[in-house]
Amino acid sequence: xxxxxxxxxxxxxxxxxxxxxxxxxxxxxxxLTSLTRALASLGRPPEEVAMxxxxxxxxxxxxxxxxxxxxxxxxxxxxxATGLKVARPDLTVIAAGGDxxxxxxxxxxxxxxxxRNVDLTYIVMDNHVYGxxxxxxxxxxxxxxDNALTPxxxxxxxxxxxxxALASGANFVARAFSGDIVGTADIMTQAIKSPGFSLVEVxxxxxxxRPEQREWKDLVRPSPVPATDDPARAARRLMTDDGFxxxxxxxxxxxxxxxxxxxxxxxxxxxxxxxxx
Amino acid sequence: MSDARQQRMLLTGNHAVAWAARxxxxxxxxxxxxxxxxxxxxxxxxxxxxxxxxxxxxxPESEHSVMAACIPASLTGVRVFTATAxxxxxxxxxxxxxxxxxxxxxxxxxxxxxxxxxxxFWPDQTDSVAQRDTGxxxxxxxxxxxxxxxxxxxxxxxxxxxxxxxxxxxxxxxSHAVEPVEVPHQDVxxxxxxxxxxxxxxxxxxxxxxxxxxxxxxxxxxxxxxxEALARVPEVALQADREWGALTGRSWGIVERYRCEGAATVIxxxxxxxxxxxxxxxxxxxxxxxxxxxxxRLFRPLPVEALRAALVGVPDVVVLDRNxxxxxxxxxxxxxxxxxxxxxxxxxIHGLLAGVGGMNVSAERIADLVRETVVxxxxxxxxxxx
Ligand SMILES: Cc1ncc(C[n+]2csc(CCOP(=O)(O)OP(=O)(O)O)c2C)c(N)n1
Ligand code: SF4
Numbered sequence: 166x167x168x169x170x171x172x173x174x175x176x177x178x179x180x181x182x183x184x185x186x187x188x189x190x191x192x193x194x195x196x197l198t199s200l201t202r203a204l205a206s207l208g209r210p211p212e213e214v215a216m217x218x219x220x221x222x223x224x225x226x227x228x229x230x231x232x233x234x235x236x237x238x239x240x241x242x243x244x245x246a247t248g249l250k251v252a253r254p255d256l257t258v259i260a261a262g263g264d265x266x267x268x269x270x271x272x273x274x275x276x277x278x279x280x281r282n283v284d285l286t287y288i289v290m291d292n293h294v295y296g297x298x299x300x301x302x303x304x305x306x307x308x309x310x311d312n313a314l315t316p317x318x319x320x321x322x323x324x325x326x327x328x329x330a331l332a333s334g335a336n337f338v339a340r341a342f343s344g345d346i347v348g349t350a351d352i353m354t355q356a357i358k359s360p361g362f363s364l365v366e367v368x369x370x371x372x373x374x375r376p377e378q379r380e381w382k383d384l385v386r387p388s389p390v391p392a393t394d395d396p397a398r399a400a401r402r403l404m405t406d407d408g409f410x411x412x413x414x415x416x417x418x419x420x421x422x423x424x425x426x427x428x429x430x431x432x433x434x435x436x437x438x439x440x441x442x
Numbered sequence: 443m444s445d446a447r448q449q450r451m452l453l454t455g456n457h458a459v460a461w462a463a464r465x466x467x468x469x470x471x472x473x474x475x476x477x478x479x480x481x482x483x484x485x486x487x488x489x490x491x492x493x494x495x496x497x498x499x500x501x502p503e504s505e506h507s508v509m510a511a512c513i514p515a516s517l518t519g520v521r522v523f524t525a526t527a528x529x530x531x532x533x534x535x536x537x538x539x540x541x542x543x544x545x546x547x548x549x550x551x552x553x554x555x556x557x558x559x560x561x562x563f564w565p566d567q568t569d570s571v572a573q574r575d576t577g578x579x580x581x582x583x584x585x586x587x588x589x590x591x592x593x594x595x596x597x598x599x600x601x602x603x604x605x606x607x608x609x610x611x612x613x614x615x616x617s618h619a620v621e622p623v624e625v626p627h628q629d630v631x632x633x634x635x636x637x638x639x640x641x642x643x644x645x646x647x648x649x650x651x652x653x654x655x656x657x658x659x660x661x662x663x664x665x666x667x668x669x670e671a672l673a674r675v676p677e678v679a680l681q682a683d684r685e686w687g688a689l690t691g692r693s694w695g696i697v698e699r700y701r702c703e704g705a706a707t708v709i710x711x712x713x714x715x716x717x718x719x720x721x722x723x724x725x726x727x728x729x730x731x732x733x734x735x736x737x738x739r740l741f742r743p744l745p746v747e748a749l750r751a752a753l754v755g756v757p758d759v760v761v762l763d764r765n766x767x768x769x770x771x772x773x774x775x776x777x778x779x780x781x782x783x784x785x786x787x788x789x790x791i792h793g794l795l796a797g798v799g800g801m802n803v804s805a806e807r808i809a810d811l812v813r814e815t816v817v818x819x820x821x822x823x824x825x826x827x828x
Contacts, residue, residue, distance in 0.1 A: 220529075220561075238558060239529060240504065270474075270504035298475040302501070313484040314475065314501060316491040 176201035179211055181231045192343035192369030192378075193223050193290050199346050200259075200288065201230065203353035207257075214257045217246040219266035221297045223290035223369065226261050240271030243278040246285050254284070254423075257357060264291040268304040268324045275326075279333035282361040284421040288353065289326065289364070290343070292371035292378065300374030312374075326366050328403050331396060331415055336361030338399070339392075339413040342385045343369040352413060361421035368409075381409070388412035447630050448690060453623040455616035458586040459525065459551045459609070460485035461623075462593035464495050465631040466549070469520035472500045472511040477563055478613045479527040479553045486523075505530035509537035509548075516546035516606075517652060519643035521597060524548065527613065528555035528569045535573065538606075542577025542668060544652050547600035547607070547640075550578075551593060554713065554764075555613040556799055564800020565612035567713060567765040571741070571773040577668055579607040579675055580742040582712040586621040591692055592739075594631055598682040601638050603671040612764075613800070615714035630689050634682075672743045679740055696745045699752055701727060702734030707816050708753060708789070709808070710778060711762040712738040715797060719762070721805035726812060733812060738774070746781045753782060758816040759789040762808070763824060764797040771795070771824030792816065793824035801828060 179201035187193050204214055215233035218224035219242040227234030233256070237245045246260035267275055267289045278285065293310070295301045301314040304324035311317055330338045337359040341349040349367060356363035368385065370378035392413035393399050399415040453461065460482050463471070473483040489495035502508050505526055516522040526534065531552050541548055556562040557569050570580060579599060583589040592609045600607040611617060642650055656664065679696050687693030698716075701723050702708055709719050716737040726733035736752050736759075738745075753759055759782075763772025770776060775793025782788050792815045796803045811827055 236559075236561065272503060295475060298477060298480055301475050301480075304503070314473075314480075314487050316487060319501065 174205040174208055174210070176205045179204045179214075179231050181229055183228050185225070185229050187222060187225070188373045190372040191222065192292065192367075192371070193226065195343040195346050196223075196288070196290050196349065196367055196369050197226060197229055199341075199343070199349035200226075200353055202346070202350040203357065204232070206350070206354055207357060209257050213255070214259065215249055217249060217258065217260045218242050219262040219271060221263035221266045221295070222371075223261065223263040223296070224266055240266055240269070241274065242266065243271060243274040243285070243287065247278065247281070247283050250283050250285055258284075259286045259288060259357070261288040261290070263296065263303070264289060264293060264305045264326075265295040265303040268326060272304065272324070276329060276333045279330050279335040279362055279364070281422050282334055282336055282419050284360055284362070286353070286356045286363045286365065289366050290369040291326070291366055292369055292375060294371050294374050296371045296374055325403070326364065327406070327414060328400075330364040331399055331403065334362075334419060335364050336417040336419045336421065337363035337413070338415040339363075339365050340411055341365055341367045342381065342411050343367055344382045345385070345411065348411065355413060355416075359416060361417070361419055384409045385411050388414070392416050394418060446627070448624040448626045450622055451625050452620050453586050453625075454481065454618050454620050455586040455589050455611050456481040456553070456618065457485050458590040458623050459593055459611075460489070461625050462590040463523045463549075463551075464489045465626065465628060466521060466523065466594055466597045466635055468497050468523040470498045470500070470512070470515040470522045472502055472508040472515075472524055474502060474505045474508050474526070474530060476505075476527050476530045478555060478617045479525050479530070479551070481617075482525040482551060505533045506537065509534040509541065512548045513537065513541050513544055513546045514644060516548050517544060517644045519638065519640050519645070521638050522546075522548045523550070525551040525553070527553040528557055531569045531573065532557055535576065538573055538576035538578055540653070541606045543664070545604040545668070545671075547597075547604050547638075549593060549596045549600055550606070550608050551589070552608050552610045553613050553617045554610050562799065563613065565615050565714065565764065566798060566800055567610065567612070568767075570608060570610045571765045571767070573608070574742055574773070577605065577672070578742060579605050579672070579740075581607070581609045581739055582741055583609060583611045583616065583739070584714055584716045584737065585616060586619070587623045587692070588694055589616065590623055590625065591686060591690070591694065594626075594634065595679070595682045595686055597635055599675060599679050601640070602678045602682075603674050604640065605668070605671050605675070610713065612714040624690065624692070626690055634686060634689060675743050676740065676745045676748065694739055696740035697748045697752060698735075698737040698739060700735040700737065702736060702752065704732055705734035705756055706732040707758045707760060707812055708734045708736050708756045709760050709762060709812060710736045710738065710774065711764070712741060712774065713764060715762055715764055715803065718803065718805050719808055722808035722812070725805060725809045729809075731813065744777055744781060749778065749781050750785055753789055754785060755787040756789045759791045760812050760815055761791065761793045762796045762803075763793065766795055766798045775824045790820045792820045795824050795826045
């Protein structure tokens with residue numbers, strides 16, 4: 166594929182020829198559009214970008230993109246992305262997946278990725294359901310949501326991704342809504358630019374197993390206050406959050422994790438010199 | 443035989459498993475969904491919701507947590523059931539060893555599906571044969587009816603020897619195919635499965651502990667104890683199967699011989715492919731080739747004595763493996779060679795990697811493969827065929 170100069174990149178340069186097999190109306194289509202637009206606006210050529218995912222409908226996203234892609238195993242997008250980033254700090258590494266993948270089976274990795282603060286962007290397409298396995302409760306599902314595996318609901322308190330991210334040390338924490346393509350692309354752009362670990366939690370409806378999520382478009386609203394760099398303020402705001410405030414919550418100042426020795430990276434010439442006898 | 447003691451229903455393999463689990467009256471059922479196992483969990487949930495299953499159903503955050511929950515639940519002295527497939531089974535691996543070491547007689551259904559990578563949803567037994575060294579008893583079933591009967595028998599066997607037991611059936615061919623299934627009456631199963639009462643259990647009145655650090659000597663003894671328990675399995679399983687036969691009119695053996703009398707060639711395989719091989723055997727016999735099928739139902743422990751008795755003096759054995767151990771070949775092929783090594787009148791053993799990755803192998807193709815294979819000398823390695 167002929168890739169134009171960075172200044173000329175468009176979203177199309179980041180889309181692959183593979184046609185998505187998501188259900189018509191799935192929120193993930195719009196996430197794909199936002200992400201490809203964000204990458205185009207950043208001007209990084211596709212060969213400097215890597216998309217790493219787990220398993221789920223949402224985790225199919227690398228196949229639909231034109232950049233390096235890795236469709237991993239269920240729940241392990243973040244450890245995979247971490248390994249890639251420390252080996253190739255020069256790449257823009259984006260991890261992506263669903264709420265089941267990231268907060269259930271991969272929940273422990275989520276906390277530790279926030280703590281470690283490796284320079285990654287994590288995009289979670291949150292539809293409050295395991296879509297791929299046909300509609301079971303995930304950690305973010307409402308406790309009373311009725312489904313085949315937990316009739317009447319799990320009765321279990323939902324997982325709070327933004328609270329956990331903030332408490333665990335993520336450097337950038339935001340919520341987006343897939344239906345707002347422009348706004349989501351803008352949040353993703355900021356997230357990728359922000360050093361350290363960035364969480365972009367995207368409300369992305371599953372129209373097949375949660376058709377009522379079509380109403381999310383009427384429930385979401387721009388967050389009434391701008392982003393803060395004060396974790397205490399961000400935490401207070403989350404205390405009154407109903408899950409539908411959209412925007413960047415927190416942009417911190419923590420130094421991102423650096424692989425040992427990366428500051429003193431030697432040039433190839435210097436390395437060659439060491440081997441001269 | 444539909445009678446007052448059983449009722450005929452149209453069930454998929456997965457729903458037959460759920461019925462069996464319900465009839466065994468487990469008290470704890472942890473589960474994490476994965477294609478193609480999910481309908482087992484959904485059916486059990488339906489039974490629970492309608493009050494027909496009195497158990498604690500929990501949905502932990504992964505299969506690793508599922509098996510972790512199963513072990514202590516089982517050690518309290520209650521029946522525990524779970525189900526998984528493919529990646530889920532692989533993720534459990536660490537705790538599969540733990541469960542057999544802790545002598546927790548959990549019963550688990552596994553739906554055989556290709557492991558990643560690359561991703562696939564196809565019938566392939568690599569997921570479970572890769573667990574052969576974990577100390578679990580393993581059965582392979584060919585049909586919905588057999589899966590139902592085997593899950594019920596599995597509780598009996600597991601609890602008799604205190605070893606966890608896995609019942610495997612192939613993705614889609616068995617898990618999703620609908621068949622008429624005789625579902626036994628609850629009284630029949632209650633009579634067959636005595637109340638579970640292990641000699642040791644987690645009990646606050648009588649404190650004991652599990653999983654401690656031990657000396658080399660104790661560890662060594664512990665392994666041997668587990669081995670001795672497994673050595674009893676063929677006899678215990680046969681006895682359970684005979685009693686089940688008396689109650690329901692159905693028994694399956696630990697290996698099954700189909701048209702093996704005077705056979706010049708015996709085809710050995712396990713799982714859904716056995717059904718196809720029966721047709722191939724009929725066709726081969728029709729065309730004058732004396733062929734038979736030896737179906738392996740109990741794979742762990744491998745019933746070496748039964749295999750030797752069935753195959754001694756047979757000129758050619760053709761093993762069909764729907765699994766692949768890279769660098770080694772078909773697992774059944776290798777196991778069979780080891781089992782028959784050194785006996786008098788040992789057969790020539792040919793191994794074919796047939797159906798790996800879920801490839802469909804027709805009865806006609808199997809018949810042709812057998813004809814082509816037995817004319818040559820057995821190859822050292824398993825041979826890829828389509
Ligand atoms: C170890 C393991 N367990 C279970 C599965 C089955 N599985 C595939 S995707 C999935 C859940 C997907 O939910 P989510 O991450 O929310 O993504 P969505 O499909 O909703 O986009 C599950 C349970 C698996 N692939 N691997
Ligand atoms: S099942 Fe739900 S999440 Fe999966 S593609 Fe369809 S709409 Fe999207």
